[in-house]
Structures are given as structure tokens and as C-alpha cells.
Amino acid sequence: MSIVLVINSGSSSLKYELIDVEAEQTLASGLIERIGERTGRATHTVPVTATPSVERTEAPSESTRELPIPDHTAAFQVMLEAFADHGPSIELNPPVAVGHRVVHGGKRFFEPTVVTDLVKINIEDLAELAPLHNPANLQGIEAAQTMFPDVPHVAVFDTAFHQTLPPAAYTYAIDADVAEKYRVRRYGFHGTSHKYVSQRAAEFIGRPLAEVKQLVLHLGNGASITAVDGGRSVETSMGLTPLEGLVMGSRSGDVDPAVLFHLHRKADMSFDELDDLLNKRSGVLGLSGTRDMRDVLERRAEGDAAASLAFDVYVHRIKGYVGAYFAQLGRLDVISFTAGVGENAAPVRAAALAGLERLGIEIDEERNAERSGEIRKISTDASEVAVLVVPTDEELEIARETLAAIEA
Known part of the structure; x- marks a missing residue:
């Protein structure tokens, strides 16, 4: 029971990946583009896998559809249809949780956080620091909650890994009152990548x-x-x-x-x-x-x-x-x-x-x-x-x- 659906929601796109965490194996992935435009595009990929819990495939398979995708809820429906048509079966491999990439967590979120109504309010409030990203991330969360209402949803913030920065590193030398009022400081991004790579590097050098x-x-x-x-x-x-x-x-x-x-x-x-x-x-x-x-x-x-x-x-x-x-x-x-x-x-x-x-x-x-x-x-x-x-x-x-x- 270690299957997680990972969602990266953009303003007009939705990336997803179904992952068996214990096996560190991708079961399927996809990209849905041009959401809200006249014609959207959805690509679903099933890699070679030997995991007993999923259908065996001899070679990676990729399917593509072009169709209207008016919003993120429709995009999730397209994703579910791709799983049903091309595998692996979501019913046979149900995710125990849905993980969402959220770009900006400000200084409020320093670890992965189970999504609640209050968490969503905070993500929306922090949109002024990431206006191109946080609103789209929130759209993806709300659409996913509609499609997967019975499992927990977790927000993983790009900024969280950098919450360990010392004050000397995150403080800008501007008027302190202005900085505090308008939340001006260094937050850092790409946190999940930096965390993953630093762990793998230490493992590699032993x-x-x-x-x-x-x-x-x-x-x-x-x-x-x-x-x-x-x-x-x-x-x-x-x-x-x-x-x-x-x-x-x-x-x-x-x-x-x-x-x-x-x-x-x-x-x-x-x-x-x-x-x-x-x-x-x-x-x-x-x-x-x-x-x-x-x-x-x-x-x-x-x-x-x-x-x-x-x-x-x-x-x-x-x-x-x-x-x-x-x-x-x-x-x-x-x-x-x-x-x-x-x-x-x-x-x-x-x-x-x-x-x-x-x-x-x-x-x-x-x-x-x-x-x-x-x-x-x-x-x-x-x-x-x-x-x-x-x-x-x-x-x-x-x-x-x-x-x-x-x-x-």
C-alpha cells in the first residue's frame, strides 16, 4: 500500500505520475496540455514494468488524444479515462494518497502538509508571492479532491526545503518594517529537487x-x-x-x-x-x-x-x-x-x-x-x-x- 498519485498542476497543464514508492517505480505518467483552449492534448505513458501488482508490458506504450479540455476537473476525467483505457488499472492499484506540488509556501509551510480548508486558504493567500503558480496549484488540488474524495491530499512545497536557511542568508538588507509587512525575504525554490539530489549524492559517495x-x-x-x-x-x-x-x-x-x-x-x-x-x-x-x-x-x-x-x-x-x-x-x-x-x-x-x-x-x-x-x-x-x-x-x-x- 505505497502507491501515490503525484500531481503538478499549471495554469493550462496537468502533469501526473502514479508511483509505487516502496519499489521506487513509475507505474504510469502523463501530461495534459492546453487546458481551457479550443483543443487540448493528453499524453499517457505506461513504462516497462515487472511489478506484480500491475499488468506486465513488453515495451513502453504511449497514447495521445486531442479533445476539448475546458478546466482542470475535465483534465482529471481525461486522466482517469487514460488509466481505464491504457492501464494500469486505478481500481487494482488505488493510490493511498495524492501528492501535490505547490510552488510557494512562504514561511508558513516547512514540511509536507495534509491539505485542509485552512491549508487551501493559506495557499491562496500566498498567491501574491507566486501569482503564476499557486492559483494553478490550488486548482489542481480542488479538482483532485473532487475525483479522489476518499484519500488524503498532501501539499509538498518547493520552498519548504529552504526553511532551514539562517537569517543572514534569507534576509534582504532593506527597511525591516517594510520587509516584514510585505513578506520580503529569500524563500528559495526547486526544493524537492535539491533535497532528492543531495540525498542521492551522499548515498553514492557512501x-x-x-x-x-x-x-x-x-x-x-x-x-x-x-x-x-x-x-x-x-x-x-x-x-x-x-x-x-x-x-x-x-x-x-x-x-x-x-x-x-x-x-x-x-x-x-x-x-x-x-x-x-x-x-x-x-x-x-x-x-x-x-x-x-x-x-x-x-x-x-x-x-x-x-x-x-x-x-x-x-x-x-x-x-x-x-x-x-x-x-x-x-x-x-x-x-x-x-x-x-x-x-x-x-x-x-x-x-x-x-x-x-x-x-x-x-x-x-x-x-x-x-x-x-x-x-x-x-x-x-x-x-x-x-x-x-x-x-x-x-x-x-x-x-x-x-x-x-x-x-x-
């Missing part, structure tokens, strides 16, 4: 998590770095929102706040336009015209100047954070790369850590160039710091935390 000082670089379309000391987040690059920190697919990361004042005064840009600029038209996209690091690497290899600059800015920012967080930790045992770019872009990994041999960090070129879906070491045997590539599994971590919350 040391107790409580003894390990490490950096986790979550490099995807969104990107963040976290310093983890003994399993606790002590420094992280994202702040009040997911905009601060590293250069990302379309987000600027760190920028002088006075740039906004300058553009407002000189270019007559409104606050909404500035928000759009930094979140949707900056980062790798703003520098190169594409947000996809694969395209950047291909164009860079062909001598494209814009792509080369985007790459250089991207890795320059990462290297600066690695050095800063090394200083905060005082010692470093492990650096882990994860997420789409971190797991697949060998040139990014190599350039981000190049020249850091004096810090005990040395990449093995051949190991770094290897492609694998498994956790692996890419540093040399002489490197004092183990450098790893660790495939993240946020859904499994959400499922684990959901199960732990209902068993507590």
Missing part, C-alpha cells in the same frame, strides 16, 4: 548525509544552486521569487535593481513590461534568441557570436556562485549537476568548473563526455571534491514526502 557539505546545481529552464550542509539548505540562489540568481532559459537572474528604475524612466516601460522583460525575454533567450541550451551549444560550435556570449554569461554566473557558496560552507565534498541542462550538457559542466583545481575540483573529460541516465561521477580520481551527475526525480521525492506525511 557517506552519511549529516556529514556531507555539497552544492546542488539544478540547471533546467529554471536554474538554481543550493549549498547543503548536513542535509540542510543553508544558502540558495533563488529569492523572493524564482527570478533571482543564475541565468536561466528566459529569466535574467541577478540584475542591478537600478536597471528597472532606469528603464522605467528612460524607456517609459511599465512595471508589467519590466516583469515580462526579466521573466520572459531575458536569460539565454534574451542573449541568443533561443532558450534551448542544445541550440546554443550547436550555434556556439558553429562560431555564432551571440550564442557564444550567452554560453559565457551562463557559465560565468554559475562559477561565481560555486565560489561564493564554497566560501560559505568552508569545505566542499560534493558538487552535483541535475535537471535538463545539468544532466545533459557536458560543455556547460566543464566550463562552469574549469580553473577551480586549486579548490580541489577537477573534471575528467572522458567521464564528463559520457551519456547515461544513471547517477555517475565525472571528476578525476585525484579530485578532492566529487563531481557528480545526478538525475533528479522530483515526482518520486513528492511521493515519498506524501507517504511520510500521511503516516506521521
Whole structure:
């Protein structure tokens, strides 16, 4: 009885994964897109599995439907139809709980939380800190409760892992009364990924998590770095929102706040336009015209100047954070790369850590160039710091935390 349904609800999308937590096995997953548009798209995937409780399949199967999906409740109905038509049977493999990814928990939620009416009120209240995410997350919770009324629902917050940040790390140096009134502080994000990867890294090097000082670089379309000391987040690059920190697919990361004042005064840009600029038209996209690091690497290899600059800015920012967080930790045992770019872009990994041999960090070129879906070491045997590539599994971590919350 360890099956959990994990839900990641966006404003116009719904991702789901049915997971056997004890076996650490995905039984099925899916993505429902374009919710609320004229025609939606639903994809359901059943992987190869040898779990006795589910139907055996010889090869992964994927089914796709296009149909109107007016809202999230309809999306859940489409999901249930996919399970009924393509398996595995929800009736034979009923989830004991539903785990929901919720982006922003503010400072109120520091652990996985069973959803109650009060919890939903708080998620809605925190929407002002994550207006693009929390309302959609709440929609998913309410729709799921309609479809699965007899099992507990658990909210797992992206920010929760970072509740261990010390005051010196989460406090911004602005007027204290203003900060308190408007809840301005560093919260951090990608918490489930940073937690999962830091645990896997400690296991891989064969040391107790409580003894390990490490950096986790979550490099995807969104990107963040976290310093983890003994399993606790002590420094992280994202702040009040997911905009601060590293250069990302379309987000600027760190920028002088006075740039906004300058553009407002000189270019007559409104606050909404500035928000759009930094979140949707900056980062790798703003520098190169594409947000996809694969395209950047291909164009860079062909001598494209814009792509080369985007790459250089991207890795320059990462290297600066690695050095800063090394200083905060005082010692470093492990650096882990994860997420789409971190797991697949060998040139990014190599350039981000190049020249850091004096810090005990040395990449093995051949190991770094290897492609694998498994956790692996890419540093040399002489490197004092183990450098790893660790495939993240946020859904499994959400499922684990959901199960732990209902068993507590």
C-alpha cells in the first residue's frame, strides 16, 4: 500500500505520475496540455514494468488524444479515462494518497502538509508571492479532491526545503518594517529537487548525509544552486521569487535593481513590461534568441557570436556562485549537476568548473563526455571534491514526502 498519485498542476497543464514508492517505480505518467483552449492534448505513458501488482508490458506504450479540455476537473476525467483505457488499472492499484506540488509556501509551510480548508486558504493567500503558480496549484488540488474524495491530499512545497536557511542568508538588507509587512525575504525554490539530489549524492559517495557539505546545481529552464550542509539548505540562489540568481532559459537572474528604475524612466516601460522583460525575454533567450541550451551549444560550435556570449554569461554566473557558496560552507565534498541542462550538457559542466583545481575540483573529460541516465561521477580520481551527475526525480521525492506525511 505505497502507491501515490503525484500531481503538478499549471495554469493550462496537468502533469501526473502514479508511483509505487516502496519499489521506487513509475507505474504510469502523463501530461495534459492546453487546458481551457479550443483543443487540448493528453499524453499517457505506461513504462516497462515487472511489478506484480500491475499488468506486465513488453515495451513502453504511449497514447495521445486531442479533445476539448475546458478546466482542470475535465483534465482529471481525461486522466482517469487514460488509466481505464491504457492501464494500469486505478481500481487494482488505488493510490493511498495524492501528492501535490505547490510552488510557494512562504514561511508558513516547512514540511509536507495534509491539505485542509485552512491549508487551501493559506495557499491562496500566498498567491501574491507566486501569482503564476499557486492559483494553478490550488486548482489542481480542488479538482483532485473532487475525483479522489476518499484519500488524503498532501501539499509538498518547493520552498519548504529552504526553511532551514539562517537569517543572514534569507534576509534582504532593506527597511525591516517594510520587509516584514510585505513578506520580503529569500524563500528559495526547486526544493524537492535539491533535497532528492543531495540525498542521492551522499548515498553514492557512501557517506552519511549529516556529514556531507555539497552544492546542488539544478540547471533546467529554471536554474538554481543550493549549498547543503548536513542535509540542510543553508544558502540558495533563488529569492523572493524564482527570478533571482543564475541565468536561466528566459529569466535574467541577478540584475542591478537600478536597471528597472532606469528603464522605467528612460524607456517609459511599465512595471508589467519590466516583469515580462526579466521573466520572459531575458536569460539565454534574451542573449541568443533561443532558450534551448542544445541550440546554443550547436550555434556556439558553429562560431555564432551571440550564442557564444550567452554560453559565457551562463557559465560565468554559475562559477561565481560555486565560489561564493564554497566560501560559505568552508569545505566542499560534493558538487552535483541535475535537471535538463545539468544532466545533459557536458560543455556547460566543464566550463562552469574549469580553473577551480586549486579548490580541489577537477573534471575528467572522458567521464564528463559520457551519456547515461544513471547517477555517475565525472571528476578525476585525484579530485578532492566529487563531481557528480545526478538525475533528479522530483515526482518520486513528492511521493515519498506524501507517504511520510500521511503516516506521521
